[in-house]
Amino acid sequence: MLNLRLYMLQRITALIMAPLTLGHIAVMIYAVQGGLSAEEILGRTQGSIFWFLFYGSFVLVVATHAAIGLRVIAHEMTGLTGRALTGFTWGTGLLLLAMGTQALIAVTWPAGMT
Amino acid sequence: MAGNIDRHDTDILILGTGGAGLFAALHAQQAAPEGTKITIAVKGLIGKCGCTRMVQGGYNVALGGGDTVERHFMDTIEGGKWLPNQDMAWRLCEQAVVRIRELENEIGCFFDRNPDGTLHQKAFAGQTADRTVHKGDLTGIEIINRLMEQVLSRPVEKLQEHRAVGLIPTKDGSALAGVLMIDMRTGRFRFVRAKTVLMATGGGPTMYKYHTPSGDKTMDGLAMALRAGLPLRDMEMVQFHPTGLLAGEHSRMTGTVLEEGLRGAGGQLLNASGQRFMFDYDGKGERATRDVVSRGIYAEMRKSNDPDQVGMFISMSHLGPENVRAKFKGMVKRCEDSGFDLAGGLVEVVPTAHYFMGGVVVDVETRTALEGLYVAGEDAGGAHGSNRLGGNGVANSTVYGGIAGDTMGVDIRSMTTLRDPDEEVLAAEYARATHPLSRAPDLVQPLRNRLQEAMWDDVGVMRTAQGMRRGLERISAIGEDLMQVGVAAENLAFNLTWHDWLNMASLCEVSEVIAKAGLARENSRGAHYREDFPEAGAMEASYFTVAQMQEGNVNVTREDIDFSIVRPGETILPAGEPETLVAAQ
Amino acid sequence: MKPARAHPLWLAFVLHRVSGLALALFLPLHFWVLSYALTAPEKLNQFLSFAEQPIVKIAEFGLIFLLAVHVFGGLRLMAMEWLPWSAPQKSLAAGAVGIAVLISGTFFLQVV
């Protein structure tokens, strides 16, 4: 169940994510090919403002995008409507945001600052 | 009985949602005082039934470029062989100009344009100017879809799949009280009182073996008017379209129109041995007018005595199959869907009953002899006389539907109360409609086939007194058999077989009138051709037939044509006007 | 599913929906694993070596593949919606995306 605002939000977040996900995949390929360990990866990302912004925006945007996507599926497949649907959308969005933020902090916060 | 009929009230009731019904609803809404309740009742779904939707060729209207209302009028009078009611024909031609602007500007139709952006007008047989406005060959869809949207988006009460079965007058018979209907979806009866009722159920000569109109049209309106004692005029005038598709008796595709343009573009008619024959009948060959080509095909069919070989053939392939496919895309696809190759092969065709010129006698404002009842569209007689020009049908229904709406909107101001029905007539109509429900169930369709056969053989394209008398006997025997055929009464909800029975009842009643009117006209004019009276008769002495039910009998009389605008042999075109504006083909 | 709907555009829709749903279900898992970097880095390493196992690799490949499918599917959709393309251009574009997905898929298969 989408109106123009939700639709635009989903399309705009998708557009932002497209380069971010491709970038992320590229990094992972590089990392895997280089045989990097967890410490090595974290050594590069932790404390880096660049990676903080990179993954930060990803988390923000993906939470929005996926929440709207799941909302549509929930409505069409289970018939969820009204308040329940709004609640579901916010719920999934905030959950993803919370877990994503936790991961973001773990990965990009300067080591030992916590 | 009375307990079985739901009662319902409205101010303006409209029967039918063709061009006439929908226009009436819109105009009534504009003309009636604030707060007037308008109800539209229809046998099918709003805008999706009736023939206006099926209009292919287009809409006649004089829009300048040399063409004038006068010229359109003269073509209509001459095409109708001087039988039209001239005041009605004039109003038709004159108002078509306004109606086409209304359709484009207010209703939202978009008709085909010339490269310079003006409306494209094409040539249609029997006319002296290129005046037919169209939307490809799907003109009716554009007109009805747009009208339907307008009506659907307005606060009009909608009674869909409601079949009108009887016009119920007041006790003293001076006015109409309302209409008895069946809510087809539930099978319940509903009597709707209204101050004014427009009957726009669109005639439809579907009592012929081959016919073009939509399946919902079965002359219900004219049968109701007949029973209500109203005079009906020109009832012998059934227009046949020369090229109906022949796909077998069991197929509903049979009888549907293969468009006129095929012949116009050079399509040839061939008999079973592959010979062209139309030049034996007319110097214009395949391009002669509808009635002439219909008779040519019919005569040729009679010559052939092979029972398996009924129709003639239309052949287009000599024009190049690719070319035909491009130019007549819709027609080619339609034939292909039912298994025929129009572009490259032969398609079997027969003349097919297309339009009913006859109808209720009305004045130019659509009023009838019964106060409160108005009639417009194909149900009304007079505008076309003995022959309707291609393109004048939809012009007629939209023009007079609008006029009916305006008239009702005005008349209703002086009608302060609803009228009470004559309960006896109501009970009689109820009994009539429920008659089969107390008889042993049997098949209805074989009776329909028999009627269609009888009308085709004896009251069809070419007629004789002997044939029509035989026809009358056959019709009456079928009518009697119909009274013995019952319909199972357990479940009346959406019971199509019950409605088939009611359709048959209407068709039998009107078939009798057609045959009787046919006998009363002892000459040949337009669509009515008497082999025993092949001459047209003196134009000055033209008469029209009027049929009326009197004490249970249908009586037909003749009335003189009132040449109120122009006399035979004269014209209202200015001196020196060319005979035709159409470039010679 | 009914054959009634088995045409390319409908399949593309199903693919997009399935991939989107799978990604949405996987993402929280992914976040959860990453958050160990903070609380227990050794668990993360454990996980990474666990991820060396072929079965897990295939699963990972599947996810990346789904992501690729979803991303390109999404881009295709937005292109279809927003760029005024004619019908033949649309089929061309759809074909190009299909090939791109195929190529990138095999590429991923090699590296993983």
Added chain:
Amino acid sequence: MKPVTSQESELDGQGVTLDVSVWRGTSEGGGYQRFEVPALENQTILDVVSWIQHYADATLTYRFACRVGMCGSCAMMVNGQPRWTCRTHVKKVLKAGAVQIGPLRNLPVIKDLAADMDPFFDKWVTAGGAHAPSATRDDPIPPVDPQDAIRVEASAGIECINCSICYAACDTVAGNPDYLGPAALQRAWTLLNDAKHDAHDQILDAVSGVGGCHNCHSMGSCTVFCPNDLDPMSAIAGLKRETAKSFFRRRK
């Protein structure tokens, strides 16, 4: 229910019969009933259904009017696919001598094969599908260049016969009862491109609400099944494009 045979038929000549399953019931429920119908030349699905009502079971309900693909009243599910039955030749859909016929999907059933089309038309109106005049019957008809790119876009969808086949084909309609559906949205797109229409912004609003064009997943079944080869999917994409533009325009 027991199969009904064709003994009473007058048309039974060739002896070859079709095995036809027809859905019987109301909105309360129902099921398929089998009939044996004589196979004949040039037979359409509408002819098959009519034959059953005429000769085998007088209580069968269905709907048709024009018989030639103009009125859009006869659409049904034929072997699971939405089709206009008056123009569907039996040969095209027969599978091993059998065919299954049901009421149109995504609409309430009235009885047997007749669906209630009101929701379809209500949405047509909700989508802003009625022309709003910019001139009156007293004004001249405005000239419009038929080749103008915008007019061509409007003309593309004009031949819709509102048969609801696209509506029945669309899974989004099935899952989302508010969704206006392909035909109504296509009509809105046509009007949006109609220079004579006076309410362009209203259309954008009408198609941007909860049931609007943004719910379409471009699954394309509408375009695949439209019997008139129309392309509602692209029309809807057009609406998405224009509403997206207006999203930014109106923010400013």
